[in-house]
Amino acid sequence: MLRFLMLLCVFVAISFASEARAEKRVALVIGNSAYQNTPELKNPKNDGIDVAAALRRLGFEVFEGRDLDKRAMERLIRQFGVRLSGADLAVFFYAGHGVQIGGQNYLVPVDARLASEGDADFEGMALGLVLKQMEREAKTSIVLLDACRDNPLARNLARTMGTRSALIGQGLAEVKTGVGTLIGFSTQPGNVATDGTARNSPYAEALLKHMEAPGKDVSGVLIAVRNDVLRATDGKQVPWEHTSLTGQVFLKVDGAQTPAVALPPPAAMPPPSAMVMPNYDKEMEISFWNSVKGSKSPTVLQTYVDRYPSGAFAGLARVMIDELKQSGSLPPVGVLPDANRETPGLARALQTELRRVGCDPGGVDGNWGGKAKAALEQFARLANLSLPTPGQPTPAALDAVKGQKGRICPLECGAGQIEVNDRCVAKAAPERPAKRKTTDGAARAPRKGAAPKGGGMCWATQGGRGTGESLVPCSDSRAGVRAY
Numbered sequence: 001m002l003r004f005l006m007l008l009c010v011f012v013a014i015s016f017a018s019e020a021r022a023e024k025r026v027a028l029v030i031g032n033s034a035y036q037n038t039p040e041l042k043n044p045k046n047d048g049i050d051v052a053a054a055l056r057r058l059g060f061e062v063f064e065g066r067d068l069d070k071r072a073m074e075r076l077i078r079q080f081g082v083r084l085s086g087a088d089l090a091v092f093f094y095a096g097h098g099v100q101i102g103g104q105n106y107l108v109p110v111d112a113r114l115a116s117e118g119d120a121d122f123e124g125m126a127l128g129l130v131l132k133q134m135e136r137e138a139k140t141s142i143v144l145l146d147a148c149r150d151n152p153l154a155r156n157l158a159r160t161m162g163t164r165s166a167l168i169g170q171g172l173a174e175v176k177t178g179v180g181t182l183i184g185f186s187t188q189p190g191n192v193a194t195d196g197t198a199r200n201s202p203y204a205e206a207l208l209k210h211m212e213a214p215g216k217d218v219s220g221v222l223i224a225v226r227n228d229v230l231r232a233t234d235g236k237q238v239p240w241e242h243t244s245l246t247g248q249v250f251l252k253v254d255g256a257q258t259p260a261v262a263l264p265p266p267a268a269m270p271p272p273s274a275m276v277m278p279n280y281d282k283e284m285e286i287s288f289w290n291s292v293k294g295s296k297s298p299t300v301l302q303t304y305v306d307r308y309p310s311g312a313f314a315g316l317a318r319v320m321i322d323e324l325k326q327s328g329s330l331p332p333v334g335v336l337p338d339a340n341r342e343t344p345g346l347a348r349a350l351q352t353e354l355r356r357v358g359c360d361p362g363g364v365d366g367n368w369g370g371k372a373k374a375a376l377e378q379f380a381r382l383a384n385l386s387l388p389t390p391g392q393p394t395p396a397a398l399d400a401v402k403g404q405k406g407r408i409c410p411l412e413c414g415a416g417q418i419e420v421n422d423r424c425v426a427k428a429a430p431e432r433p434a435k436r437k438t439t440d441g442a443a444r445a446p447r448k449g450a451a452p453k454g455g456g457m458c459w460a461t462q463g464g465r466g467t468g469e470s471l472v473p474c475s476d477s478r479a480g481v482r483a484y
Contacts, residue, residue: 026089029064033096111405119406178244209228
């Protein structure tokens with residue numbers, strides 16, 4: 001009997017160990033160095049390569065990308081989001097440029113220009129998008145951002161925004177996390193981190209040194225990282241974290257630790273309404289959804305899913321796409337007979353994109369009129385593109401406009417305006433010439449036969465010749481008065 005109990009205990013222990021080893025761990029690693037519109041960064045690419053290798057040794061399934069443009073970043077993040085479902089531990093490491101606008105943080109793809117304030121939503125990647133996916137799908141989330149480097153794109157953007165430049169903060173903004181999440185920055189909010197002169201940045205170098213150490217939970221690892229970075233930068237750079245973890249989390253799992261996080265009993269967990277969710281702007285997502293939701297074209301609906309793969313309406317959009325494909329009631333390829341009646345969403349989406357690239361389609365209302373047609377034709381001409389049905393709202397036209405970064409159509413200012421920093425502003429009013437003065441400082445009397453300036457009224461003479469004449473306003477003149 002004793003032997004049976006001992007064998008049973010051994011079996012249970014092996015079963016628990018197997019479950020621990022079967023923990024689902026997923027990681028996303030991005031390192032952007034080769035920026036096209038600002039000087040190249042030296043270390044982020046190396047940081048990404050080395051951190052990805054370390055996470056693989058720690059048992060993570062790693063999604064890795066280097067020098068990614070906007071589309072490539074969106075595609076990789078979408079793949080990562082699909083694998084997050086049911087994950088016990090998710091890690092996201094990003095190295096490269098980042099920018100905060102109005103308290104919102106954006107990760108910067110290598111092809112971003114950021115010429116105007118609105119470009120961040122189209123050319124940048126909102127940190128809140130990744131964070132929300134992780135918090136929704138994974139039990140525990142760790143986000144590590146080495147994205148506070150000095151950013152020339154942010155400085156250029158601040159210059160173009162004039163009095164609104166205060167919205168462009170230095171470094172990244174503080175982020176509030178949901179329960180079960182830790183977010184770490186390479187330096188404190190509003191400060192700038194150094195890129196480093198060795199293979200890795202000071203933050204990544206310290207992280208690589210400690211993240212595989214056995215017996216240390218994530219909090220202990222990041223304390224050791226902070227101390228190393230402080231020493232390496234003479235106290236100028238202070239790594240910082242915001243955590244809502246509910247127990248210890250170990251990156252290096254051995255027989256002494258259980259990889260799962262020790263959560264409190266269900267009754268102790270706060271209700272979902274009390275959890276602090278990431279603060280990110282939903283207005284643009286809702287606006288985009290409203291522009292495509294009425295479409296009968298799977299291609300148009302897919303544009304929303306591609307941009308917001310975990311958005312509030314992503315599930316509904318996928319269902320609508322499947323139903324349209326199964327029903328077989330698809331519009332002819334490349335041609336929409338009546339965009340206003342059949343697919344107003346396509347017209348609205350195309351109007352939105354045309355306005356983004358500076359080609360004025362008139363209103364963004366789904367009514368495809370002459371002005372919208374002219375805007376699309378102007379875009380195609382200036383972008384040197386040949387569209388299958390020129391001037392008409394088709395999926396091919398939408399894809400063509402979406403693929404352009406920054407302004408395509410030149411800025412056209414109205415009468416009395418001039419272009420300043422890619423915006424139309426009113427011309428300064430010319431100064432009025434000063435009144436002529438006599439030697440004693442008094443205003444000179446108007447010359448006979450000429451109307452004095454001022455008031456826009458006419459003048460006349462009163463009195464007869466030889467008896468003296470005086471100038472009076474025409475409204476005061478009487479019979480015999482000669483007007484001038």
